[in-house]
Structure formats: structure tokens, C-alpha cells
Amino acid sequence: MIDLLQSVGSGVLVGLVYALLGLCIVIIFKASEAFNFAIGEFLIIGSFLFYTLFFNETIPWHKALQIGVVIFLFFAFILFYDKNLRLRIAFPVGMVTGLLIFCFFFFGLKLSSLITSPLLRFLLAFPLGLLAAGMFGSMVERVTIKPLLGRSPISMTIVTLGLGFLLRACVQLIWGSHSYSFFLDLPDITLEIKDLLFLSDPIWAGILSLIIFGLVIAFLFRTRWGLAIRATSEDQAKAMAFGINARFVLLLVWGISALCIAVAGIMISNFGALSAGMGFVGLRALPVVLIGGMDSIGGALIGGILVGICEALAGAYIEPLGLVGFKEVAPYLLLLLVLFIRPYGFFGTVRIERV
């Protein structure tokens, strides 16, 4: 019984992180009907942005300069495409932002020198890192997704596949592909009751994932922009007819999604180390959203927890029987089972297409 509780508890904690990853897929799918296959690369980049802030990891000047120039070009030619605006606003804004980004990567914020308390440093670096990840997500949307607005969602999905390869190469060029040590040193909240043991890091991961999940839901259901996102996800054309800026909604959704993926990435990195090769973790979101339903936010939560528990139980009870590697396959077997019973997942909208 203790073993079962241990496995289920560990599964739930990891499952909450998976749920957050699932949420990122769901909100993009709801807004654009596209699947973001670059989720793994977003996870790595989001984690590295936080890492740069929290651990004050800087990069050589020539790499920082390249990033600065990319940011300048983005502001100068992509964000403000109006020729009149370009000279008056875009160029100066681009220059200042590019310079700031260059300084950020080259000099760092020196948080580790200024703030000795890991918790205080985390409280400062965490929102800043997430903001940076969100801005990165929005930038990617502007460059790659926005030009495809109005086209088939399949085009967007395919673009995310290519985007994944490109981003992975960029990460390796900037940060290399070796592992970086990752210790958040958050207050120890390890739970130990007799033979039951839940370590501090997974508990923090579960709590923070749940908080972010809750915040996203609150944003979607309690704010005007959330309403706009929901309206756009219902019917893009009608939403635009009612004056909703669907382009901005898409930008916002990609930003929020990148932010949430970064949270998941940070939490997973804290279990071990951060490296360019950990993008595969992002794809754990695949069974999560398919089990819960591609367009269901609640489904992502349930799907995530189910996948987490399924992995933990398979690891604890089935793998010792000699079926090594079953833990990796178990979520997909569960997915197959669910799809046989409910082809749109547990909470996915059933679509009836009349021919």
C-alpha cells in the first residue's frame, strides 16, 4: 500500500508538470488549431533564459552581439513594418532593445552577486525569466506563425516542426550541448512519513506548475484579454468582425504558452541538469493532450496527472517484472486505450463533419 501511495504521489507531482506542458499545447491549438512541435526547444530556451538570470551565466561577446542584432532586426523590420513608423520608432526601439539584450547576455544581471539568498534570487529571476521566455515566444510567433494567419493549420504545424530544428541548432551554437548544473536551492519541503518520501524538488515542481496553471486559467476566464482569446478560439472570423485583434491574440497566446513551457523546463531541469538535449521531455505533452482532449484545458490537467501516474506505476510495478523501458511506452498504451473508447480524448470536443 505504501509503495502504491509512493508511486501515485510521485506520479501526480511529475504529472502536474506534464499538465502544464499539455496546457501550452492546448491554448495554441485552441487559438490556431495548430500543434506546436517545437515545444521541446521552447522548453530548453525558456530554461536557459532563466538560467542566465538566476545563475548569472553569460555568453561570449560575439554570440551576445549576434542575439542583439537579431533583436534589432526583429524590431526594425518585422514588428513595425510600417515605413513611416520604421524610422521614427522601430529603429531607435530596436537599437535600444538590441543593446539591452546584448548587455543582458554579455554582462548578465549579476543577481548571484547582488542577492545571496537563493529564495529571493529565485523570486526575482523567476518572473523575469518567464517574461523573457514569453517575449521570445511572441517573437517567434511574429516571425513564423503570423505570416501564415488564415492559411491551413497544418501549415503552421509543419512550420513548428522546422522551427524546432532551427531553434535546437541555435541553442547548441549559443550554449553548447553540455549539461549545466541546476540547483535552485528552494526551501526544503521534503515530506517524509514513515516509508513514504516525497522529495522537495518534485513537490516544488508540482506546486509551481499548479499555481501557473491556475493563473493561466484565471487569465483566460477572468480578464478581457482572456475573453478575447476564448472568442478567437471559438471563431476567428467572427471575433475579428467584433473588433477583436486576432493577430494580437495569437501573439499573446504564443507568449503565454512559451512562458508556461519555461516553467515546466525550469522545474524539470531542477531535478537534474539543464542541457540542449532535454527537448524530448516536451514531447511528453503529446499523450497528455490526446488523452485529455486537444482543446480542453481541464483535460490537460487530468491528462497530465494520468500520464504521470501511469509512468510511475509502470516503473514501480511492471518494469521490475522484466519489461524494461515499459515506463516510456505506458503513456502511449494508455493513449491508445483512451482513443479506442473516446477518439477525441476524455474532454475533447466531438466534431461532427457532414459531407
Next chain:
Amino acid sequence: MKKRTLFILSIIVVFAFLGYGSIFAKEIKVLSQFPMSGPVGSLPEFGWGYIDGMNWVNGEGGGVNGKKITWYLEDFRYDPTVEVANFNKYAAEHSREELIMATGYITGGLKPLIEKVNVEEKIPWLDGSYSTEIFGEEGGPSKYPYYYSLGATYGNQIKVLMRWIKDNHKAKGKPKVGFVYSPTAWGKDGTPEGIAYAKQLGFDVVAEIEYPYTATDATNECMQLRKAKAQYVVYHGYSGAASYTAIFFKTAKKVLKGVQLMGTHYTTGRFPILVAQEAFDGYVGVATRPFLDAVPRSATPMDNPMVKLAHDFAKKHRPEEYEKGLKAGGIKDMFLYMEGLTYALFIQKTLIEADNNYELSREGIKKALDNMTWDFNGMFGGKVFSYKSHTIPMMRIYKAKVKMAKIQTAEGEKMVPTGAVVPISDWINTDEIKW
């Protein structure tokens, strides 16, 4: 007129001979492959060490009694199919008289090449694989005459760890040992021999757990070991540089208090100190090379001649990379650089011996390797090894000593791990052990 014709004819004849000579002169060609990218991470250091070594060999090193080596270097991206394809390509493109030696680095590449290397091509092949299946009792020179490993087998590495447990077990009762290994050919290699030897020594083998590279969490594995009351855990088949190792050690430190974590060659070293930090403290592992690259590098002891040579080489040929260290583009672990250099020096030594005693052909090189006894520039504390078993049977036991310290870096004051894996035994020649 006659004189002019004669002069022209003589020039044509001289050039014809020279041309003939250059066309038909036999070159000494060697192919080397290292995993410089791919799932093990970015490890260009292998290549840097090898390139610097081979350039030195062809220059100051005097080549092979004055003859230069034409060397080829390939990154097989830790993919056995790439390693195999590269070798097939070179074997097809170059004559057997010229391409006289090849090197590889992983067991996964050795297995599909067994027939090709040992039966068809009959080319001496040096490898970084320490496969027990290929180089152990079941395999060895009689079965795979052209395969040579540059280290002791994993089976022997684990057996040496078992002997260490036997000598150092102080608790009451039989030692309880758990095995954690990767679900790969590497992880499974040597583990059965290690388990059998543990049982032979009278230990209780309380757990055998496969822990995958794709793990995001090691709580279940560590809880299983805790439940089994393991006192010693052998972690085998993993790179010390990877995230999964950090996950395992970080979790084990909290869940398996008082348990002795142990491991084989590629888990021992500098990288785990950097990624797992204090969680790696106290680890006991074996290594087939002098793993003395301390953190910070300035604290590295230079009493091993081969280590000193590698550092001097790096400082001379790659000053920027040496200085950068852990920064992107730097030499992260001197073992990797030294390994590339080791291959270059080993190739030169073999070719010179073949040239002196036998002939510069595949068979001549095989004879030179089979009869080699060498101290490898003092790498093993002056001890000499014999290559009769087709493995360099030398290894040493190390213990990790890691401490966090506040250090002033270019980015400001930082808490960083400091320490090294410190030798706790002399060099052990496994050929001399009666198991």
C-alpha cells in the same frame, strides 16, 4: 640537335620516374572516429587532442621513422550506423596496403563490424569500447583477432569495485549491493559478470534496476534501492556529463543516505562534479586513465607525466580553449583532450614498432600490437602493461571529493563546486588478478 633531343628525353625519363614514384609511393593511412557530437553532448575535445597529437607526430614527433601519416578524422555522432558507414566508405576508397589501421569508440559500432574488420578486411582496430562481450573471456583475441581496446573491460571494472567493497565493508553482515544500469548494450555489458562476482564473494545482490537515459525523475529507482536496503550501488553504463546522471545523484543523495555510490570509467571524472556538485561527493569509481582534472583546473596535480603532457599540449596548441574551460568552446574536461592525444601517440608508437620489427602493413601492425609492452609515457605511474589480452588492463580506483566554495569569477561572486576525483588505490593490472 641530338644533344637537345637527348636532354629532353632525359628530362622526360626523370620526370616519368618521379611521377611514377609519387603515384605508386605507399602512403600510411589511418582512420579515427570519435563521438564529438550527438546524444553524449558536444565533445570536440576528442578531435582537438587527436588533431594536435597527429600534427605533432607528423612534425616534431618525427612521424613513423621519418615517414608522415595521412590521417582521417570523423565524428560519428555517437551513432553506430555512422561509425560503420564511415569505415565502409574508407575501406572501399583506400587500398588495403595504405589504410592500415582504424579506430572507433563504441561497442555499438564494434558489433556490426565484427565480420568486416576481423574476417574481410583484417585491419587492426583500436577502440574506446571496454566491452566485456568482445574483449572479455568470452571474446578476446582468439575470437576477434583484430579488435583492440584501450582500456580494461567493464566486467573487470565492476569486479574491481566488488573487491574494494570486500576490503572496505565495515558494517555487520554481508554487503548488500544494488546495480543500476542503462538499458543499452553498454549498460548490460559487464553487469552480469559483476553480479556473478559479487555473488561469488558472498555479497547479497539486492536490486538490479534499469534506469533510462530519458529519465526526468529517479525517485522510483532510488526508493526501490532504499527498500532493498542496498549499502552499495553500482551505477554503470552512463555518461557522467549527462542530465540523467545529475538526476540520479541528486535524488540518491536525498533518498539513499549513507549508501556508497559507485561507478565505472565514464561516470568517474570531472563532469559529474560540475553537474551533480555536492551530490557527487563520496562517489567511488574506477577509471582506466589518470582522471586528475580538478575543479578549478589550476588545482590539478601534475605528477602524472601523461597528464602533464596533455596539459602542456593543450596550453600550447589550444590556449584559448584551455583557458575557457567550461565556457562554450572551451576544453570542459581534460580527459577528453588527453584521450584524443592518447590515440595519436598510441598510433605512432604502434606504427614505429611495426616499421622497426615487422612491416608497415595490417599484419605487421597486428604483430606489433600483440607484442607491445609499454608504460604509455608513464600514464600508469610507471607500470608497464602487455597488450596480449588486446586490452590495456590498467585501472585505478578514485573517490570524489567535492565542496561548494564561493569564488570570484568574471561574472561576479559565485558558489561553485570545487574538488576532484582523488586516487585511493595504486594502478591495478587486472591481468595479474586471480578473480
